[in-house]
Amino acid sequence: MGYFLQQLINGLALGMIYGLIAIGYTMVYGIVGMINFAHGEIFMIGAFISIITFLVLGLVGVGWVPLALLIVLVATMLLTSVYGWALERVAYRPLRGSPRLAALITAIGMSIFLQNYVQLLQGARNKPLQPVITGGARFLEGGDFTVTLSYLQMLIILVTIGLMVGFTMLINRTALGRAQRACQQDLGMAALVGIDVDRTISLTFVMGASLASVAGLMFLLNYGVIDFYIGFLAGVKAFTAAVLGGIGSVPGAMLGGLLIGLIEAFWSAYFTVEYKDVAAFAILVLVLIFRPTGLLGKPEVEKV
Amino acid sequence: MSVLRVENLHAGYGHIEALHGVDVEVAEGEIVALIGANGAGKSTLLMSICGNPRARQGRIEFLGEDITRLPTHAIVRRGLAQSPEGRRIFPFMTVLENLQMGAVTTQVQHFDEDLERVFTLYPILRERRQQRAGTLSGGEQQMLAIGRALMSRPRLLLLDEPSLGLAPLLVRQIFSVIREINERDRVTVFLVEQNAYHALRLAHRGYVMANGKIVLSGEGRELLENEEIRKAYLEGGR
Numbered sequence: 001m002g003y004f005l006q007q008l009i010n011g012l013a014l015g016m017i018y019g020l021i022a023i024g025y026t027m028v029y030g031i032v033g034m035i036n037f038a039h040g041e042i043f044m045i046g047a048f049i050s051i052i053t054f055l056v057l058g059l060v061g062v063g064w065v066p067l068a069l070l071i072v073l074v075a076t077m078l079l080t081s082v083y084g085w086a087l088e089r090v091a092y093r094p095l096r097g098s099p100r101l102a103a104l105i106t107a108i109g110m111s112i113f114l115q116n117y118v119q120l121l122q123g124a125r126n127k128p129l130q131p132v133i134t135g136g137a138r139f140l141e142g143g144d145f146t147v148t149l150s151y152l153q154m155l156i157i158l159v160t161i162g163l164m165v166g167f168t169m170l171i172n173r174t175a176l177g178r179a180q181r182a183c184q185q186d187l188g189m190a191a192l193v194g195i196d197v198d199r200t201i202s203l204t205f206v207m208g209a210s211l212a213s214v215a216g217l218m219f220l221l222n223y224g225v226i227d228f229y230i231g232f233l234a235g236v237k238a239f240t241a242a243v244l245g246g247i248g249s250v251p252g253a254m255l256g257g258l259l260i261g262l263i264e265a266f267w268s269a270y271f272t273v274e275y276k277d278v279a280a281f282a283i284l285v286l287v288l289i290f291r292p293t294g295l296l297g298k299p300e301v302e303k304v
Numbered sequence: 305m306s307v308l309r310v311e312n313l314h315a316g317y318g319h320i321e322a323l324h325g326v327d328v329e330v331a332e333g334e335i336v337a338l339i340g341a342n343g344a345g346k347s348t349l350l351m352s353i354c355g356n357p358r359a360r361q362g363r364i365e366f367l368g369e370d371i372t373r374l375p376t377h378a379i380v381r382r383g384l385a386q387s388p389e390g391r392r393i394f395p396f397m398t399v400l401e402n403l404q405m406g407a408v409t410t411q412v413q414h415f416d417e418d419l420e421r422v423f424t425l426y427p428i429l430r431e432r433r434q435q436r437a438g439t440l441s442g443g444e445q446q447m448l449a450i451g452r453a454l455m456s457r458p459r460l461l462l463l464d465e466p467s468l469g470l471a472p473l474l475v476r477q478i479f480s481v482i483r484e485i486n487e488r489d490r491v492t493v494f495l496v497e498q499n500a501y502h503a504l505r506l507a508h509r510g511y512v513m514a515n516g517k518i519v520l521s522g523e524g525r526e527l528l529e530n531e532e533i534r535k536a537y538l539e540g541g542r
Contacts, residue, residue: 175408182394182405189392192354193374193385194409194456298396 002145007269008262013153013222015261016160019214021238022245022253023167024084024208030248031204032183034100037107038087040235041114042209046216048118051129054151064113065132069155076217077210083114084209093198111231118228128225141298156218163214164254167207171250180204185249231276237264240284246297257296259283305332306365307492308353313362313379322348324516325362328494335486335493337503337524339537340513346496347389347511350462354386355379367459381409386460387399389465389496391449397436402437402448406455414457422451424479443474450478454485461485463495467478467502468497475499479506500537504528512537 019044028036053072062068091110095103136150171177179200182190191197219234222224241260245252260280267279287294308330311539316322322345330336330347340346351357353364355376364372371379371492380386385406394402403422407415422431426447432440437448446466461484467475479502497503504510504524512520512533520527 039450175404177395178404179408181397185394185396186392188356189388189394190405191356192380192388193405193452194377195405196375196377198344214469 002140002147003142003269005140005147006145007147007265009147009153011262011265013156013257013261014265015241015258016156016235017215017218017222017257018238018241018260019254019257020160020163020211020218021234022241022257023240024212024244025166025242026247026250026253027180027204027208029242031180031187032092032096032103032203034092034103035107036087036092036205036208037104037235037239038091038110038114039208039212040231040233040238041111041118041137042080042087042231043085043212043216043219043234043238044226044228044231045083045114045118046076046209046213047220047230048122048127048216048228049076049079049213050220051127051226054129054132069132073159073214073217076213078165080213081206081210084205084212087114087138087209088202090207093201111235115228115231122228124228126225126227129220131224132221156222159214159218163211167211168250176200176203178223180190237277237280240280242294243284244287244294246294249294249296249298252294252296305368306330307332307334307367308494309363309365310349311363311365313349313352314360315348315357317348317357318402321360322516323352326513326518328511328519330494332492333486333490334509335482335495336497336506337507337510338494338499338513339498339500339503339510339533341536342498344513345516346513347464348466348516350386350494350496351388353379353462354384378455380456383457383459384462385453385456385460386462387449387453387464387466388462390453391445391454392433393437393440393445393448395436397437398434399437399440399448400433402428402452403455408453409456415455418455418457420523424455425454425484426451443470446474446478450481454491458491460492460494463493465496465498467497467499475502481483482506500533501528 024039025036028034050072053075057068057071087110091106092103092242097104133152133155136148138148143179179195183197185201187197238257238259241256242253244259245256263279263283264276268276306329310326310328311465313323313326314321326349329504338346355374359372363370366384367380373451403419407418428444429447429451432444440448450466466478470478482493486493495503497509504527507524510522510524510527511518519526
């Protein structure tokens with residue numbers, strides 16, 4: 001029981017990180033109809049901006065952890081957004097209206113470019129960070145297995161839930177969210193009612209990037225070490241999560257992220273750690289075969 | 305004063321040119337009908353006025369301003385609204401949200417007033433305001449598409465086949481609403497129709513299009529009595 005509970009906690013925290021990245025994939029796909037394969041690299045850049053900000057804060061002597069975290073959070077969200085915006089502006093916008101394959105190849109190209117860009121600037125070696133948040137709450141002490149909910153996991157879960165609630169409200173309640181949903185359903189018609197489609201797409205990339213940057217920060221805090229290559233695996237996992245939940249659906253991305261996190265945690269705990277990635281990707285294959293629209297996805301067209 | 309002036313417009317999709325030099329003019333307060341067979345280029349003309357597809361040659365003026373090279377959203381922000389071919393309501397949004405989308409270009413202050421106006425024209429939309437638009441019937445979707453276009457308080461309303469696929473009773477209702485909009489709200493209307501009989505009876509003036517060109521124009525009644533038009537578009541088509 002205790003062991004099971006522990007895996008549940010670990011899986012949830014991990015799944016939250018995947019979910020945050022997956023939202024970026026699903027939103028961009030929903031509006032532009034392309035898979036932004038460079039999104040994993042945006043997540044990686046978010047992690048790098050976080051570690052650099054932590055080091056700078058250490059140098060200038062900001063020692064109070066909550067303040068440092070807040071500054072890092074804001075800094076990485078802002079700066080990573082600029083990368084997301086520039087990515088769309090430079091690489092994708094000129095290709096709008098060209099065949100999907102062109103956009104896909106460009107996305108893969110941008111992914112390779114961004115990896116090498118960070119490798120060149122930051123070096124290829126691992127970048128470690130001292131644990132920032134330590135300790136946690138213990139449950140079921142004295143039983144056969146003591147469950148620990150670390151303060152870091154609490155932070156990850158709370159911040160992610162907060163972001164997802166805020167984000168869902170933004171999509172469902174605000175004019176910007178309505179414009180995004182309109183673009184998702186019919187890009188040409190959205191322009192015809194007066195929506196600046198280019199601006200809406202830019203903002204979508206900015207929002208996706210800022211959520212991914214938070215995931216980058218969480219990843220850094222959780223694992224304590226990053227390198228220029230982390231975006232690849234995390235990106236593909238989050239993409240799997242988006243497909244599992246139903247690509248194009250924001251609640252689907254959150255749900256898919258949680259499920260992938262839980263599957264990984266439980267697989268590692270009860271079977272073999274070595275095959276946890278296989279488990280996650282086997283899910284992708286199964287979903288694509290048996291339910292291509294995902295758990296919460298809608299069929300491509302709805303015509304009356 | 306002319307609200308819309310199209311001169312020598314060439315436009316099309318891909319390698320296919322659908323419009324080969326179209327000239328059209330719509331004056332303030334008019335209802336102008338554009339009739340013609342399937343594939344004549346009527347819908348392309350309406351879309352091209354809104355900048356998608358772009359004019360390859362020629363000039364489009366709206367309220368005296370050259371809008372030929374403006375992006376679509378900038379064109380409609382100048383006071384033009386279109387209810388396009390196939391209605392193109394946002395299917396996963398509620399009726400109310402669709403109407404809110406229609407009001408993207410206008411001031412929030414008169415949103416409630418405009419909403420009330422649309423609900424008065426189409427009371428069924430009020431009942432269905434929280435319903436997902438994709439679940440509406442064809443006629444209701446058509447009303448929603450027109451209502452959405454009206455929410456922006458347009459100077460010029462472009463309507464593409466408002467009667468398509470509707471029961472005769474609904475067709476009459478749609479046309480009487482168009483007349484009411486024109487007379488009460490002084491909205492200029494440029495209307496594409498296959499239902500030539502109804503359209504020409506409603507319109508002040510009409511254009512006939514064939515193979516991407518305007519082949520005939522004149523007063524609505526005058527065109528109705530024209531022998532060629534009777535043969536091509538009216539007989540049996542009623």
